[in-house]
């Protein structure tokens with residue numbers, strides 16, 4: 001028997017306030033038509049002052065633990081992916097830990113921007129397989145609204161806030177994470193970045209993106225890493241029941257599915273409702289498709305993401 005990291009439960013959380021394209025167009029020089037046609041986005045959720053990355057993450061974790069039927073006291077590892085932590089330090093993972101009343105476990109943040117959840121999942125999987133813990137919370141949580149330049153219509157319409165979480169449990173059997181693959185290429189730092197930071201400007205900074213160039217790299221890198229992770233698990237795209245992709249742009253989702261020969265019905269799409277929530281987007285989409293009954297136990301799912309760095313990665317999981 002192989003010890004694997006099984007998804008025991010899923011959960012997500014969104015801020016209270018939903019902002020439609022039409023509402024945005026009241027203050028930003030844009031239109032609903034442009035946003036829908038170029039991105040597929042119709043609305044996004046924006047955190048208020050009381051909602052933070054850690055508070056959204058905590059709510060998502062509570063739902064994932066309830067879904068798994070597992071008490072927080074059993075959690076031995078928390079890995080939280082974010083590029084928008086509550087503070088520079090301590091990690092948002094330790095804030096979640098405290099809010100859940102867990103007094104002693106391993107807890108840390110990982111940072112790979114929109115690919116952060118895939119990095120967190122891979123790290124947690126390795127630690128569960130090594131025996132460092134038996135139960136983990138793996139979280140993607142962001143408040144990108146805090147780092148948007150609301151005068152830059154090329155970026156501010158694209159992003160939203162939210163959190164998603166998985167409970168992973170080490171079990172012997174056929175279900176669970178079958179393979180993960182991660183990549184980074186720092187030569188492309190300047191295509192998608194934040195123009196601030198504690199060690200440079202001393203400010204938080206704002207998001208900057210050369211969207212068209214990011215788009216071009218995204219389609220190629222995502223198709224490549226999906227083929228790579230399926231080959232690593234000795235599977236092909238014909239075996240896949242569901243693709244749960246990073247939700248950046250509906251056109252990227254379509255182009256990637258086409259490159260792999262996957263029918264669009266197998267791709268979980270939430271970008272219309274949530275916009276791009278960076279590291280939160282994959283677990284948010286997974287939670288949506290599990291709760292609405294599309295993804296069922298035993299289904300083969302692939303998760304993928306691409307983001308600043310560049311970073312990109314994928315995982316194949318028997319749910």
Ligand code: UT7
Nearest residue numbers: 030031034038114153154157211212214215218248249307
């Ligand atoms: O999550 C990390 C990964 N991120 C991504 O994957 C994002 C990848 N990139 C994209 O999704 C797309 O490149 C965008 C959605 C960001 C932009 O779409 P595009 O088709 O590449 O448009 P563009 O940036 O080339 O802009 C086309 C036109 C420009 O006007 P001109 O120069 O042609 O007159 C822009 O000024 O659209 C204009 N424009 C807008 N118009 C109305 C840009 N933003 C807006 C806007 N509303 N919000």
